[in-house]
Amino acid sequence: MTPFIELFTPVSIRGMTVKNRVVMPSMLTHMASVNGEVTDRLAAYYAERAKGGAGLIFPEATAVDDSGLSYFRGLSIAHDRYVPGLKKLARAIHEHGSRAGIQLGHGGRYAQPEFSRSARRLVSYLPGISPEEDARVMDKEEIERLAGCFVQAAERAAQAGFDMVEIHGAHGYLIGSFLSPFTNRRTDEWGGSFENRMRFAEVVIRGIRRRLGPDFPLSFRLSSDEFLPGGITVDLAAKIAAYVVHCGVDLVHVSAGMIDTNRFTGPPPVLPMGWNADNAAVIRKALEGTNALVTVAGRIHDGDTAERILREGKADLVSIGRALIADPWLPHKLETGQLKKITPCLSCNEGCVGSIGKNRPLSCAVNPRVGFEQRPARHVENARKVVIVGAGVAGMEAALTAARLGHAITLLEKDSRLGGLVNIAALPPHKDIFLRLIDHMSHELVENGVKLVLGNAVSAADLKAMAPDVIIVATGSRPVIPGFLKNSSAMTAADVLSGCPTGQKTLVLGGGLVGAETAEFLAAQGKEVAVLEMRDEIAPDMQGRARAFLMEELSARHVKLMTGLEVRSVDGNGVVIVKDRYGNEYPLPRYDTLVAAMGYRSEQSLCAELTREGMRFVAIGDCVKADKIMAAVHQGYHAAKAI
Structure with missing residues (x-):
């Protein structure tokens, strides 16, 4: 029986039953086509998270109008031609028992003209902040047109088979820019007073409610705090939440920050697990007496944190984002008690945020399979005898991947413990989470039958005597002493x-x-x-x-x-x-x-010795180039796949 009772209790949102309290929030993937269509790769990515047990999945923010495109290969719902692909996406999620929501958004001042082919739409001009080129402040006609785009997009979402629509009012995008006193400095009916700043969101919510009827679930994502002087604070967020619920919203999705303060949106380990839950509790209290529910995001990466938030009544559901990138099967493993098998998210942002920032498809430091779910690895027909030298994360990942493919693996390490330099990297403040990765990989090595030999340095002669079919060298690096x-x-x-x-x-x-x-x-x-x-x-x-x-x-x-x-x-x-x-x-x-x-210098003495002896090998990780965990894990994975 799972210890996470609250987490795996079903919940009803305006009559829609969700099998558990795990919400996968919208996170950009760069896996859509260049014109915003759903691709097989994108559908397979979300299908894998549905297979893994998430109760409610929101694919990435979907542009309601061409002018709102903010991302390279961002998803769109701006025209009817996108509906067939979106149907495929909803069906891929439904096939595995999860509910499919869709987040409707517009980039506003963060839209990218190179993708939208139009000027950025500004709520107000902000001296020293607003872009000077390819930007213009919207007039009443444009505002009303874009509100209509949200309503039309919601109708397309329903046609595509989505169970829920989420209106993106967080992070300083278009709707968030209307809500925040920091970004909304208008003096007409769309700005000034609280009610005027809420007007755009109200028009959108009421318009969608009229179009989709009284029984269709609606979510609204907002930032609990923008972390800017004059911006949204938790007290104002609670007031906004109560207002949108009054307009017809069923689920308030509590995030944090804006693009200008995005370190709070997907924070590193310096912020504690579940750090945003107290703000969610303030917002939830403001909704007492309504039927609305609250879900909260903010480094909820493990079952204990999720269960605690629910038990303490700080939220009704929990939004688990980056941890579902790292391990799409996290909910299933929590529910079935397979805690040691969970691949931990490091909150490092190297693969997810880092890849997106370089206009590359979503990736993950600890899960090199992200984005390749449509091509699952299969057992090899001809198992090879593989010896891997070095049990840092590169060698460990190579050993794990090769063992899972069916090869016979021996992993050699000169030190008495696994993990290599990650054991040192885990020592600065807030970095102890790295030890979870070592613990997880160590468990998986044993579970997958990898033979471990610790405390024994090896030479080329030793390796020759072992007569392996494949040698992988992952001997790491050592500090540079000038x-x-x-x-x-x-x-x-x-x-x-x-x-x-x-x-x-x-x-x-x-x-x-x-x-x-x-x-x-x-x-x-x-x-x-x-x-x-x-x-x-x-x-x-x-x-x-x-x-x-x-x-x-x-x-x-x-x-x-x-x-x-x-x-x-x-x-x-x-x-x-x-x-x-x-x-x-x-x-x-x-x-x-x-x-x-x-810095660190690659430890290549074994590589040099093997080369002198004419022995073939593959070098990976820091012994090729001193780098971060992500490079080591990915090199180990691909080296094993290539055997």
Whole structure:
């Protein structure tokens, strides 16, 4: 019996029964066609999440008008010609017992002219914020036309077989721009007072209700807080929620942030699990006495968090987003007690947000199968004997994938534990979630019959004696120690993160991701910390949302950031001589401890030895190029698939 009783209790939304309380919210995929049509790839992606047990699935925001296209390969419902493809999408979700909702949206000031082929529609002009090119403030005629587009789109959604329509009023897009005092500075009937700011949403909701009738479920997504001075706060969000419910909404879908503050929309681990639930509780209280329900998003990545939110009455349903990208079968595994088999979302945003930001299809750091659901891996006919050297995440993923395909796998690791450098990466503040990935992969290695040999370094001769059919080398990387530190007492970032003591005044040499996180780690201990970086920015290699929080934390802890400086030498007393961009050289004040955080160099000694012996192998992960978890996992997966 599942311990998640509330999570797997059915719920009724205006007569529509949903089998559990798991909502998959709209998240962009870039898997639609270039003109906004549903593709086989897109349908298979959502079908997999339905197979995995999500009760209610909202595909990505669907443009109600060509002028509202915000995304490369964004989905559209702006014309009747899209209905056949949308029928296919709804059917793909229904076939596996899930309810299919559809989110109707318009990009507003965030629409992209290169996709929409028209000027951005602005609610108001915001000095210093609104784009100057390809943009115009809407007049009354245009506003009324776009409200009608939402209503027409809702009718198409019903024709396509969707069970529910969600009106996108969050994140500063068109409707959100009307709702927020920050973005709505109009002085006509569409702005000014609260009722005037609500007018566009009201016209849309009432228009859809009239068109679809009294029994069709409607959802409204809003931001509980925009995190901008003068923007929506939780008290205003609660007032907005009560108003839209009065207009005919059945489900209030509570998100957070806007594009300008999107680090709160899909936050890194610095924000705790379920962090937005307290705001949802305020909104839910404002709806007392109505039949409306609330669902909340905000790092709900595990069953315990979801169940707690429901039991405490903070929401009626929970929106699980990135965790369903990482593991589409999360609901099924929770319901059947297979907790160790759940692939954990790291909240890293490297694959989901990162790929979308580069106009690439959705991906995932820990799930390389995302976007390829229509081509499931199948057992091989001719099993091979595979030896993998190195049990970091690249080697572990290669071993898991190959074992699942039916190959016989031996995984060798020179250290006494699995995980490689991820064990170090998990030590800075908020990064312990990485250990969940190691625990999960370790469990799966055993479950899939991988032979593990730990604490034993191997040579080419050892591998030759094992006579494998395939050798995969995943020996990782090691810290770079530049020549000017060879004779110093400098420590590595790994030393510091592992607990080696430092002095009170510490200088971190290198301001990339590792150096910046090490500085935060030390500053949290009350140390006086400075960071020296040759580039003009600190942590430019860090995912943007995580970096925004980190830079705030470094500032709050008074970490001194020195950029644009090159280390020229370090004398015997540990004094660092630097050169600025103009060629001036000078010494820095003396620090008690120097920490080298200047990157990692691939460990290729085994590759070199195998090459000398004429032995064929495949190299993956950091031993090819020091990189992040996503690169390691994906390389391991594809190397195994290629066997």
